[in-house]
Amino acid sequence: MINRPVSCVLLADRHHGLAEGIRGLLESAFGSVIMVADEASLLEGAARLQPDVAVVDLSLARGRSLDWLQTVRARCPGLKVVVLSVHDEESVRRAAMDAGADAFVLKRAIATDLLPAIEAVQGSET
Amino acid sequence: MTTLDQPRCPAEPFGSRLEFETLLSNTSAALLAALSDQLEPVIEQTLDSVRQFFRADRCALLSVSPDQQAVHVLLGAYAEGIPPVPRDLNLVPAFPWSSRRLLVERGPVRIETLADLPPEAAAEREMWLQMPIRSALSLPIASQGVITHLIVLNTVHRENRWPDDFVPRLQVLGELLAAALMRQKMFTGMQEAEERLDSGAELAGLAFYVVNFLTQTTFVDDRFREVCGVPAECESGLGVLAFWMEQLHPDDRPRVLQMRDQLHDGQVERVALEYRFLHPVKGERWIHHSARVAERDADRRAIRTFGVLRDITDRKLADAELGQLGRRLIAAHEAERALLARELHDDVTQRLAVLAIDVGRAEAAAPHPADATAMREIRHGLIRLSEDVHALAYQLHPSVLEELGLAEALRAECERVGRRDPLALTVDIDPVSTDLNREAALCLFRVAQEALSNVSHHARARSASVTLRPMSGGWLLAVRDDGVGFALDQRTPARTLGLTSMRERVRLVNGSLDIESAPGQGTTVVAWVPGTEGTP
16 A cells, blocks of 8 residues: 555546545545645645645646646646546547656546556656 | 303403512512511401402411311401401311312312312312302412411302412412511510520529620620629720729739630630629629630630629628538537537546446455455446447547647547557647647548548558648648548549538638549548637
C-alpha cells in the first residue's frame, strides 16, 4: 500500500456521484481528500492547500481540456497530477501525458488502477 | 333531250377562255395581296365568279379529312334562293362512286345529266334526287401527293354543261385557293407559336438583346430594359453595352469580361454565366446570361452577338435559404447527437464507474474467495459495459473533438480504424491546426471519418494517410489510400451517398471538396475549410 502518509489529495471531478465514490476509495489511504468541481477551484486549491497529489478529470473544463493541466503544471511544479478520463484512445492518454500529467487512469478502471497509479507517481520524481 | 345550260359565251370559246384566264390571274394577285386574315373574302369572291362563269347554282371549296373519308365545306358561293349544302359530309359512304373517282382515281366527276351517272353510282343517283342535284362538276386538288381539297360546282333545278376545256384551268384555280389556305394555316400556326414563345419568354422573364459591332447598333427588348434598368437615354447605339459593362459588379466584372472576350475571339461559341449586376433602382441583382455569336468576320472575330438574360436573384436567395436550412439541419442533428453522447459520458459512464468502484471495494473486503471471484466477474462486466457505452457515445459524437481539439480527435479516429482494420495508417497533423472553430472542425472530422470508412469498406488498401495543414487562410485535410480506387463516374449508391454527404457538409461551411481516384490508382479526398475564428 502507501509507504508514507499523505496529508492531502485534491480531487477534481464535476460528476458528483463519481467524485463521492472516488473519495470513499481515497479516504482509505489518505488523511484528507478535498473535492472540487471546477477549474478555478482546482487552481485555487492547488495553490493554497499544497496537496501532494491531484486527481483530476480530463473533462473538468468543457473544451480546451488540457489548458488547466498546463496552468497547474506552471503554478505548482511539484504537484503530482493523475488524470482521469472516459476516453480509452491511446492518443488521448498520450496528449494528457504530453501536456504534463504524471499518470492516466481510465474511469472504468478506477477501482483497481487509481491507487496503484497514485503510489507510482509518488515514488517518482517530477 | 334536255337543253343544257352553257357556260357564258359558249360560242366564243376564245373569249370565255380569256375571261377565265383573267379570273385566274386576278384571283392569283388578290390571294397574294391579301393578308392572311382577309383571305376568306377573296376566296368567296373567286368562288362566286367561278359559279357565275359556269352558270352553276353552287360553287364550294371543300377540305378533305386526312383519313380521306369525310369532307367539310370551307367556303361556298350560292345563287339566290339556293340553300347551302350540309357543311360536313361523310363522303365515302354517301357517295361511294364519286369518292372513289375523286380520291382514289384522282379524276374529275363531270355529270351533266342524271343519265350520265353509271349503273354503279346508284347511291349517288338516290342522293341527287333527294337533295336535289341535277348536274355537277367536282375536281380533286392535291397537295404534296394527298388530296386535300375538292372544288365542287352543281346545279339544282336544271342540267348544265361543264366544258372539258375549262376543267384543267379550274383545277389550277382550285390549287391556288388551296395553297392560299395552307399558307394561312401555316401563318396562323406560326403566329400561335410566336405568341407561345413570347408568353413563354415572358413567363421565364427572358430579356433579349442583339449587338451588331459592324453597324454599331444594339437591340434590346423591353424586358432587357427592365431586368437591367437601362436608362431611357441609352438608345440603339452601343450605349446599352457600355451601360451593361459599367453596372457589372466590380468583383464579377473581370470574370464576365474574360468570358466575353473568349466568346468574341472565337475560343468558345457560346457562354452561359451568372454574375451580380448593379441595377440602378433595384440594387444588386443576380443575372443569368446566355450569349452566342450569330456572325463572325474572316478573323473569327464576332460581328453580331445575341443572348438572353434572366434575373435569378430570387433563386439565388432561395438557394441561400436552402443552404441556411441545410446548415441548420446538420447543426441540429449534430447538436442532438452531441447531447446524447454527453448524457452517456456525464451520466451513464460515471455511474458505471461508481458501481465498479463499489464492487471493487466489496471485492477487496469479501470474506470468502468465492465471493471475491463473483465480485470480480461483476466488475469486469461493468468495465465491458462501460467500454460499450463509450463506443456508442463516440459513434454519436466524438466528444474528444471538443475536449482536445481536431488534431487529437483525428488521431483518436485513426487509432480506432487501426484497431479495427489491418491498415498501415499514418497521421501527419500540423500542431497549429487546433484553433479551428467548432463547426469547421466537426466538418473536417466527419469528412475524415467518412473517407476512412470508405477506405475500410471499399478500397482494399494496405496503407492510408491523414494529413491536416493550414492553407490559404483555412485548413486542408487530405485522406489518401493506395487501394483499388474507382472511376469517378461509376460509384456505388452507398459510396455516392457518402460522397454527397461529405460534399454537402463542406459546402455548408463554405469550403471545398475534391476527390481524385481512378481504378488501381488509390483514392485521395481533399477538403478545405476556411479557418474563421469564433464558434457559431
